[in-house]
Amino acid sequence: MGVTTYNQEFTTTVAPARMFKAFILDSHNLMPKLMPQSIKSIEFIEGDGGVGSIKKTTFHEGTLFLVGSHFKYLKHKIDALDAENCSCKYSLIEGDVLGDKLESISYEVKFESTDGGSVCKMTSHYHTKGDFELKEEDIKDGKDKAMGMYKIVEEYLLANPNVYCEAKCAC
Known part of the structure; x- marks a missing residue:
């Protein structure tokens, strides 16, 4: 098994705490609402959203998930969660998106403050089967999907400035 690592960054004018709450902490509620044509449901099949929880995303049959691929479901496991620092680690542990070449994909996500917004820094570790070289x-399709989901959440938060905003949040 080999590991291939890729980094990517997304910037936005939305505060890091709001992006983290929407994109990470409440994604199981928000994503099916924002992408009902693609995502049928997201549910915790183990745990309540904390470390060790497993979340299953089910896609509508016969639809394309954002750009160009037919998937039925996927499962993520939350490996680490630090809401105070807007960071988490999670792993894609099961689903047809892995195909026959990938064992799993682990992600490290951190939202950091910038002048007037935030930057999302994401590191993806692709654990391949055998001696397959990625x-x-x-992985361009997966990176495009991540960017598409990020933009959908960003647009929603920009259109709804009080959503996921607490009094202490610099919204």
Whole structure:
């Protein structure tokens, strides 16, 4: 088994705490509402959202998930969660998105403050089966999907400035 690592960054004018709450902490409620044509449901099948929890995302049959791929479901396990610092680690542990070449994918996500917004720094570790070597073009579709989901959440938060905003939040 080999491991291939890729980094990507997304910037936004939305505060890090709001992005973290929407994109990470409440994604199981928000994503099916924002993408009902693609996501049928997201539910915790183990745990309540804390470390060790397993979340299953089910896609509508016959629909394309954002850009171009037919998937039925996937499962993520939450490996680490630090809401105070807007960071988490989770792993894609099961689902047809892994195909026959990937064992799992682990992600590290951190939202950091910038002048007038935040930057999301994401590191993805692709754990391959056997001696398969993953190239960046092999994961372009997944990176495009991540960016598409990020933009959908960003647009929703910009259109709804009081959503996921607490009194202490610099909204």
